[in-house]
Amino acid sequence: xxxxxxxxxxxxxxxxxxxxxxxxxxxxxxxxxxxxxxxxxxxxxxxxxxxxxxxxxxxxxxxxxxxxxxxxxxxxxxxxxxxxxxxxxxxxxxxxxxxxxxxxxxxxxxxxxxxxxxxxxxxxxxxxxxxxxxxxxxxxxxxxxxxxxxxxxxxxxxxxxxxxxxxxxxxxxxxxxxxxxxxxxxxxxxxxxxxxxxxxxxxxxxxxxxxxxxxxxxxxxxxxxxxxxxxxxxxxxxxxxxxxxxxxxxxxxxxxxxxxxxxxxxxxxxxxxxxxxxxxxxxxxxxxxxxxxxxxxxxxxxxxxxxxxxxxxxxxxxxxxxxxxxxxxxxxxxxxxxxxxxxxxxxxxxxxxxxxxxxxxxxxxxxxxxxxxxxxxxxxxxxxxxxxxxxxxxxxxxxxxxxxxxxxxxxxxxxxxxxxxxxxxxxxxxxxxxxxxxxxxxxxxxxxxxxxxxxxxxxxxxxxxxxxxxxxxxxxxxxxxxxxxxxxxxxx
Amino acid sequence: xxxxxxxxxxxxxxxxxxxxxxxxxxxxxxxxxxxxxxxxxxxxxxxxxxxxxxxxxxxxxxxxxxxxxxxxxxxxxxxxxxxxxxxxxxxxxxxxxxxxxxxxxxxxxxxxxxxxxxxxxxxxxxxxxxxxxxxxxxxxxxxxxxxxxxxxxxxxxxxxxxxxxxxxxxxxxxxxxxxxxxxxxxxxxxxxxxxxxxxxxxxxxxxxxxxxxxxxxxxxxxxxxxxxxxxxxxxxxxxxxxxxxxxxxxxxxxxxxxxxxxxxxxxxxxxxxxxxxxxxxxxxxxxxxxxxxxxxxxxxxxxxxxxxxxxxxxxxxxxxxxxx
Numbered sequence: 001x002x003x004x005x006x007x008x009x010x011x012x013x014x015x016x017x018x019x020x021x022x023x024x025x026x027x028x029x030x031x032x033x034x035x036x037x038x039x040x041x042x043x044x045x046x047x048x049x050x051x052x053x054x055x056x057x058x059x060x061x062x063x064x065x066x067x068x069x070x071x072x073x074x075x076x077x078x079x080x081x082x083x084x085x086x087x088x089x090x091x092x093x094x095x096x097x098x099x100x101x102x103x104x105x106x107x108x109x110x111x112x113x114x115x116x117x118x119x120x121x122x123x124x125x126x127x128x129x130x131x132x133x134x135x136x137x138x139x140x141x142x143x144x145x146x147x148x149x150x151x152x153x154x155x156x157x158x159x160x161x162x163x164x165x166x167x168x169x170x171x172x173x174x175x176x177x178x179x180x181x182x183x184x185x186x187x188x189x190x191x192x193x194x195x196x197x198x199x200x201x202x203x204x205x206x207x208x209x210x211x212x213x214x215x216x217x218x219x220x221x222x223x224x225x226x227x228x229x230x231x232x233x234x235x236x237x238x239x240x241x242x243x244x245x246x247x248x249x250x251x252x253x254x255x256x257x258x259x260x261x262x263x264x265x266x267x268x269x270x271x272x273x274x275x276x277x278x279x280x281x282x283x284x285x286x287x288x289x290x291x292x293x294x295x296x297x298x299x300x301x302x303x304x305x306x307x308x309x310x311x312x313x314x315x316x317x318x319x320x321x322x323x324x325x326x327x328x329x330x331x332x333x334x335x336x337x338x339x340x341x342x343x344x345x346x347x348x349x350x351x352x353x354x355x356x357x358x359x360x361x362x363x364x365x366x367x368x369x370x371x372x373x374x375x376x377x378x379x380x381x382x383x384x385x386x387x388x389x390x391x392x393x394x395x396x397x398x399x400x401x402x403x404x405x406x407x408x409x410x411x412x413x414x415x416x417x418x419x420x421x422x423x424x425x426x427x428x429x430x431x432x433x434x435x436x437x438x439x440x441x442x443x444x445x446x447x448x449x450x451x452x453x454x455x456x457x458x459x460x461x462x463x464x465x466x467x468x469x470x471x472x473x474x475x476x477x478x479x480x481x482x483x484x485x486x487x488x489x490x491x492x
Numbered sequence: 493x494x495x496x497x498x499x500x501x502x503x504x505x506x507x508x509x510x511x512x513x514x515x516x517x518x519x520x521x522x523x524x525x526x527x528x529x530x531x532x533x534x535x536x537x538x539x540x541x542x543x544x545x546x547x548x549x550x551x552x553x554x555x556x557x558x559x560x561x562x563x564x565x566x567x568x569x570x571x572x573x574x575x576x577x578x579x580x581x582x583x584x585x586x587x588x589x590x591x592x593x594x595x596x597x598x599x600x601x602x603x604x605x606x607x608x609x610x611x612x613x614x615x616x617x618x619x620x621x622x623x624x625x626x627x628x629x630x631x632x633x634x635x636x637x638x639x640x641x642x643x644x645x646x647x648x649x650x651x652x653x654x655x656x657x658x659x660x661x662x663x664x665x666x667x668x669x670x671x672x673x674x675x676x677x678x679x680x681x682x683x684x685x686x687x688x689x690x691x692x693x694x695x696x697x698x699x700x701x702x703x704x705x706x707x708x709x710x711x712x713x714x715x716x717x718x719x720x721x722x723x724x725x726x727x728x729x730x731x732x733x734x735x736x737x738x739x740x741x742x743x744x745x746x747x748x749x750x751x752x753x754x755x756x757x758x759x760x761x762x763x764x765x766x767x768x769x770x771x772x773x774x775x776x777x778x779x780x781x782x783x784x785x786x787x788x789x790x791x792x793x794x795x796x797x798x799x800x801x802x803x804x805x806x807x808x809x810x811x812x813x814x815x816x
Contacts, residue, residue, distance in 0.1 A: 245676075248764050248765070299652075299668075300673040300676045302673070302675070303675025303761065308653075450564065450784050454762050459765065463678075478585050485584075487563070487564045
């Protein structure tokens with residue numbers, strides 16, 4: 001499952017979601033860095049790899065450049081006919097944007113779309129979690145014309161089953177508005193484009209600035225520093241690492257980053273797609289590294305939601321917290337409830353480096369959300385132009401900023417998005433992602449959904465965490481056995 | 493099916509009169525039922541039977557067939573023989589724990605929760621001031637929605653700031669970093685869930701049994717009292733045997749509740765990390781995005797076989813008593 005929807009799980013501590021709250025947070029500090037080459041890191045590898053989520057080959061084109069309005073030109077490629085214009089007929093839209101702030105964002109975008117084209121899309125809004133659980137039957141039966149989904153393997157999985165419509169013609173119009181990293185994330189196994197990236201957010205290590213200052217801690221740059229800091233915090237009576245693994249998915253973030261740091265992007269992607277085996281000794285290395293952090297985890301983590309773990313960071317009972325940027329939503333929720341300003345005190349850093357050849361990759365998880373066109377929709381043939389216009393409309397920075405204004409947890413993906421409205425944390429997140437040479441999507445988006453299922457790898461990780469000193473060879477074999485028995489994947 | 497139901501109902505009022513006139517005219521075949529009666533009967537029996545066969549037996553058979561395939565809901569189906577079962581019984585590490593947890597659930601309910609429910613019913617059956625207050629208190633958990641029940645127990649059990657741990661910390665029984673991890677500790681959480689599930693089950697059994705006790709003829713108790721039996725003897729030798737039909741219901745309810753155990757475990761952590769149950773495995777593998785329909789069906793078939801044991805025992809008992 002995915003990390004986003006879990007936050008609204010039935011029991012998750014704060015029912016209020018990160019999204020609606022963030023905006024109450026520290027927006028305003030604005031006036032930020034514009035990063036002309038957002039995620040420019042990822043430059044132009046000519047042929048997108050079918051397995052890789054993002055396969056950048058050259059160093060960042062630009063380091064963050066301060067200030068100024070967006071520099072990128074309008075997205076439309078000369079010659080390619082735009083789909084946006086006066087439209088007639090209908091358009092059905094399947095949306096997993098069920099949180100109040102996202103509903104508001106969708107409403108303003110659909111209103112803008114109507115202004116631009118005269119067409120009022122019919123939105124079929126489904127609870128985020130339910131949308132995901134039912135995605136198979138939804139896409140296989142009578143889906144809406146266009147729908148919200150995730151990039152990476154998860155997109156390719158359904159595209160390869162013929163449940164999505166290729167939109168290369170739309171992409172031809174808008175590709176200039178995206179860096180190669182995003183471009184690669186929406187390419188299917190058949191090299192066709194199946195999605196329009198609309199937002200993303202990185203996974204980093206969060207901490208409280210004032211707490212670090214008061215205790216004399218410094219941000220750890222290396223794994224050795226990190227472990228030393230953990231030991232120090234523990235001796236100070238602080239839980240070094242906040243961690244809540246209820247539902248089993250937050251542990252995936254830990255495995256991802258440790259594997260990326262230790263074995264590099266290529267091995268990680270190979271592992272996610274089945275090219276590499278879970279019985280590989282490189283996986284053993286990662287598990288051994290992981291075992292060193294486990295003693296520093298928050299007590300009772302397996303039964304705690306990530307919100308509870310976040311609370312322990314807020315209360316300065318824990319020192320550091322690895323999670324997606326959306327954790328700021330929980331902080332804002334708590335701030336609102338307690339009338340505090342902890343959010344302004346939150347900062348983050350990229351996960352520490354191992355001191356090996358993969359340091360230069362500066363890899364991290366930064367899941368990308370996309371819009372896709374379905375294939376089984378009974379109305380799609382009649383609505384095809386409308387659907388393509390809608391997808392093209394979403395590729396505009398101006399559209400994505402409308403969502404960002406309602407939901408600052410979603411960083412726009414379009415190069416021409418107006419960065420002047422970004423808050424401090426967003427700007428920093430953009431900067432970290434833009435320096436990354438390699439970006440992954442999060443384990444449950446990078447690997448096949450049946451492997452990532454609730455009783456799949458998430459449960460396996462918990463059995464490891466419960467007893468890190470167990471027979472790792474046996475453990476790894478049980479994971480690989482599970483993989484080997486999954487139905488044959490017919491893609492790529 | 494639905495379009496047949498009106499037909500089944502509509503002819504009913506007319507049948508009696510019409511039937512009588514027809515039967516006098518045609519004496520060839522003597523039958524208690526005329527053609528109309530037979531048609532009506534066929535519809536009234538046939539429609540429910542058809543619904544039953546399609547929704548229960550056909551589905552069951554389809555599940556059994558699927559369990560020998562690798563179907564994932566979209567790709568072509570391949571028969572893989574016993575592969576799913578081999579995987580379940582040998583390499584899949586969450587299967588045997590799930591079976592064990594279902595068995596523990598059954599034993600815990602039969603040996604502990606159900607007897608407590610019966611005991612409460614017997615106690616509350618006595619003339620007791622404010623008996624209805626106690627009944628309401630014990631029955632409340634049954635009425636609460638499952639989401640609420642899960643939430644309540646999450647608040648009790650939480651390792652960081654749960655009620656139980658807070659109390660223990662206040663009395664210095666546990667320290668903040670060594671609180672009892674009711675939900676996260678895989679060797680402990682199944683017991684925590686069993687307590688939570690029993691909390692509901694006890695109230696349910698109590699109400700069922702109390703209803704039964706109310707229907708016991710008071711003269712039986714009086715007779716027993718006159719014969720000098722004490723309350724315990726009266727219950728064991730007089731009331732309990734008289735309650736035989738209710739007792740069977742209680743046993744059946746307990747077994748059913750144990751086999752369909754799902755909700756609280758699923759709400760607490762989706763049924764992972766020590767809370768695996770056959771039902772949560774089925775849901776997580778089959779109905780989630782994973783969509784491993786073949787593999788999930790194999791688990792469902794195992795659950796079916798397990799369920800058949802008490803069903804067969806119950807049926808043989810019922811059929812035997814009908815023979816007598």
